[in-house]
Amino acid sequence: MRISRIETFKYFVQWRNWMFVKVTSDEGLYGWGEASLHGSLEAVETAIGELGNYLIGKDPAGIEAHWYGMYHAWRWRGGPVLHTAIAGLECALWDIEGKRLGVPVYRLLGGPLRPRIRAYASHWLYQMHQKSDDQLVEEVQLALGRGFTAFKCTPFNVRELREDEAGAIAKTRQRMALIREAAGPSTEIMIECAEHFTPRQAKLMAKALEPYRPYWFEEPIPFENPKAMAVLRPELGVPLATGERLLDRWQFRELLELQGADIIQPDLIHAGGITEVRKIASLADTYYVPVAPHNSSGPIATLMSVHLCAAIPNFLILEEIEYESELRNQVSTHPAPIVDGYFNLPVEPGIGTDLKLEVLEAGGEAYRYRPQPVSNRTVPPQY
Numbered sequence: 001m002r003i004s005r006i007e008t009f010k011y012f013v014q015w016r017n018w019m020f021v022k023v024t025s026d027e028g029l030y031g032w033g034e035a036s037l038h039g040s041l042e043a044v045e046t047a048i049g050e051l052g053n054y055l056i057g058k059d060p061a062g063i064e065a066h067w068y069g070m071y072h073a074w075r076w077r078g079g080p081v082l083h084t085a086i087a088g089l090e091c092a093l094w095d096i097e098g099k100r101l102g103v104p105v106y107r108l109l110g111g112p113l114r115p116r117i118r119a120y121a122s123h124w125l126y127q128m129h130q131k132s133d134d135q136l137v138e139e140v141q142l143a144l145g146r147g148f149t150a151f152k153c154t155p156f157n158v159r160e161l162r163e164d165e166a167g168a169i170a171k172t173r174q175r176m177a178l179i180r181e182a183a184g185p186s187t188e189i190m191i192e193c194a195e196h197f198t199p200r201q202a203k204l205m206a207k208a209l210e211p212y213r214p215y216w217f218e219e220p221i222p223f224e225n226p227k228a229m230a231v232l233r234p235e236l237g238v239p240l241a242t243g244e245r246l247l248d249r250w251q252f253r254e255l256l257e258l259q260g261a262d263i264i265q266p267d268l269i270h271a272g273g274i275t276e277v278r279k280i281a282s283l284a285d286t287y288y289v290p291v292a293p294h295n296s297s298g299p300i301a302t303l304m305s306v307h308l309c310a311a312i313p314n315f316l317i318l319e320e321i322e323y324e325s326e327l328r329n330q331v332s333t334h335p336a337p338i339v340d341g342y343f344n345l346p347v348e349p350g351i352g353t354d355l356k357l358e359v360l361e362a363g364g365e366a367y368r369y370r371p372q373p374v375s376n377r378t379v380p381p382q383y
Contacts, residue, residue, distance in 0.1 A: 034300035035088025047085035087273030098350035109311035120150035150188035230260035244294035245330030290316035
């Protein structure tokens with residue numbers, strides 16, 4: 001069996017593009033990967049085409065060798081574009097290998113350590129500062145009604161924080177008190193900080209919210225300085241989660257050695273795919289640090305995460321964009337629905353689904369690929 005064709009398919013969904021990768025063999029067996037990236041998607045697509053020159057004509061088996069072959073294909077290694085391209089291609093190779101052997105991908109990774117994967121509803125209670133108390137309570141109850149035992153939200157407003165820091169912290173505390181009461185004592189509430197704080201602000205906000213037991217503060221400060229993260233972590237007062245923008249084991253090494261995170265959050269389609277994130281998880285396990293993968297993309301990326309989470313010992317919880325779950329299920333021949341807040345493990349061979357791209361094609365302009373809007377976030381955190 002030899003790889004004979006590599007194709008990409010891209011669609012705009014909600015706030016960013018999904019890009020799927022299809023790798024086909026000369027025997028007609030094919031696999032699906034995903035290489036979605038928030039921005040620079042055409043650069044990823046170009047990288048996939050160039051890496052395809054390495055893969056075409058090769059046996060799709062031997063994924064580890066192919067990963068290193070793609071990683072070292074150019075003198076300049078690393079970066080989100082290259083790692084996302086590699087992830088899309090290597091996932092398709094895992095899919096082919098699982099189909100060839102007739103087993104799910106998690107069987108190729110050593111077998112499942114758990115029968116289902118706990119998930120949390122991410123970006124829930126969106127734009128909380130614009131909603132009434134009754135609306136917030138209603139949305140908390142909706143999450144619980146869908147079976148979730150955890151959700152992530154952003155209870156503060158960046159503009160308020162910059163104009164009136166003390167007032168913004170007080171308002172955030174009030175919102176957190178409200179949603180904690182609505183959610184009950186056992187529901188986990190993650191706080192998405194999105195790098196908006198300085199270390200000083202992060203400590204002030206954590207102290208204000210600590211009585212309401214946040215499950216974690218996610219990326220409270222910019223990710224580039226692991227030493228600053230390591231200094232902040234023991235002073236924060238709540239668990240610190242980070243890592244969605246770190247791209248390989250070498251970048252995670254310094255963070256882990258410095259004990260800069262209580263939870264790490266590698267993204268499978270940006271950190272080199274199943275092959276590389278499995279190594280990152282193993283490295284984290286030596287420091288007793290759990291893994292809660294970042295997952296804000298489409299159906300194949302979600303399944304990639306489910307397979308890996310089933311097979312690593314230090315899995316904690318998996319992110320899931322719940323308001324996109326209906327579309328993910330519609331474009332999948334074998335959907336991966338949330339049942340009582342958990343993903344069940346796929347039983348189909350390979351990644352576990354084929355794609356019904358005709359669903360997205362039928363959406364016309366709504367899902368037509370468009371360049372990612374450039375962020376207007378140009379002002380750094382105020383010190």
